[in-house]
Amino acid sequence: MSALQTVIEGARAEGRAALIAYLPVGYPDVDTSIAAMVAAVEGGADVVEVGVPYSDPGMDGPVIQEAVEVAVSAGVGMTDVLRAVAAVSAAGAVPVVMSYWNPIERYGVDRFADDLAAAGGAGAITPDLIPDEAAAWLSASERTGLDRVFLVAPSSTDARLAATIASCRGFVYAASTMGVTGSRATVGDAAERLVDRSREVSGDLPVCVGLGVSTGDQAAEVAGFADGVIVGSAYVRQLLDGRGADGVRVLSEELAAGVRRARVGA
């Protein structure tokens, strides 16, 4: 079965949601970013989204943009990403690559799938690739058994929700708010509605929520209705503010406590 689904179901069996941490490779440099990913795992992240730096991150807010720009300028590429994937796997969490589509297409879709599988990666999240355009990736992931995570949004029609989820393997990424990545004061009830709608068609595929979660309390709130809580900008903020791997570990601990606090009545 899918590596991502297995780890998320393992968390569910413990009566909690999974914690999914995003960090981009190459900020402030490749080695430090890998150390930060390992620290996120040590602090309690079940899954690490290993971010591929991209020059035109249209879905990201200012925090992630700032970090990724540094990595892009330094020429960080797929070789570094695969090294980070292997390190996360060695640290005992499940690595999944998060990449805009062009870096994968440029690397070669089949080559990417082969090398990612060899490095111990579970699959890839592709925020600007919809299943309608994904023929090459669908067949490469089929061939290699990799997970493929597509996004659903509050604006997705029921028909699109069903079609997109049918193409997902591993989990469904519910982009909770209409907007870009970044911390928000409240997560909003759009997230819960989207998760409910997704569950009607997702069968036993886990539904995880991203965009806007930054604190333990928010993680607890989201863990009350989702199978996994995805946190990105708040992790990156630790690095931007110079708190390094230690800051990342502390945040992970807070969030990991959050995802365990929720399911009292569940």
Place this chain on the structure above:
Amino acid sequence: MTALHPAAPDVRDLTARPEWPDATGHFGPYGGRFVPEALIAALDELSEAYEAMRVDPEFIAEYARLQRDYTGRPNPVTEVPKFAEHCGGARVLLKREDLNHTGSHKINNVLGQALLTKRIGKSRVIAETGAGQHGVATATAAALMGLSCTVYMGEEDTRRQALNVARMRLLGAEVIPVTTGSRTLKDAINEAFRDWVTNVETTNYVFGTVAGPHPFPAMVRDFQRVIGDEARAQVLEREGRLPDAVLACVGGGSNAIGIFTAFVPDADVRLIGLEAGGDGVETGRHASSITGGDPGVLHGARSYLLQDANGQTIESHSISAGLDYPGVGPEHAYLHDMGRAEYRPITDSEAMEAFALLCRTEGIIPAIESAHALAGAMKVGQELGPDALLLVNLSGRGDKDVETASAWFGLGEHGAPTDEDARAVEAGRGADPGPGLDEEQHATEGAVANHEAVAGQDAGEQA
């Protein structure tokens, strides 16, 4: 190359659309939609509303009325014989998009998309802009139709095109300088997409060229094809024949697609797109996506783009803000691959030489973007010789470029730019004003020599 349609230029249905894109916006392997799922509903809404609108007689009448009474269409075709002496003696006709209200072809598209915005009940428009012409056009349409308007413009471009920033603000638009990435058009597009995904319930994105996700490439083409539909009829009427070649500059590609579309079925008419060659394609400092790039995905579609081995977009370079873009619309990629259109680079120097020539020989100050097409005509004319008839799209006028041109040529109070000179950097290049002005050129009677062209102090006062 195969004939795309049977050649029957005089009787053909001029409004017939090309067979591409397909229903999901693909031009062969190009185009499509590479955007976050959150935008798909808005793109579907736009596609559906647009398909209904384009055949709605009420829209057709309203759009035609605006084109006539507001834009001033049809604009003329002008023969430029003195300029043509520098084109190997070929005859040169200019399609005068520079005479449109707001000064470029961009208004054609914007009026259509503004009507569409009202039709789908949204009250705010956003736009990206490079040279500022699309921003000005969008701000204009927003003022006309009572929409609120935000324009994203790379910080670098707000300096290069300060006049247009002021125009947009006068028209009531909010102009947001974009300070991310290369601070030019590509980053303005990223920022506009971020705004759109956040505010999509109230806001429509009025995209300025034939790039971006479906339906923009097809929709913007449909709104711009009036250029070629008019020009083809005008040339046939005055010459009794079609031109041998149709030339246009290519940034994202909207003015080029606009003039090409009517001629695509005319297999004997060469279609030539001129890309911005910057310092020369071989230097790596250019904006020639087709000549110097390769296929990939940028800004929502697959097409040619400038990218490195990691798939990162490479910053483009051009003296022309409107062409300073590392991508190109997918239909151009398709026309290129099937051999129906050719694409060539024009360097900054070549463009500025053509710019100066048209000013002095014909009394027409072109946009620097359009000057790339003029420089193309100088080359193609030499190749084809005196029997050739060239149709060049003069996509815009050069008022916005007077500062840049003055710095380039060392006119006015601005001495020749140096490395230390901020204006030289604003003009899009470093130290050397380049061989732009053809000092040897005596062909034009009454032309004023460079050093006596404008009294410096006077030029400075007018800015």
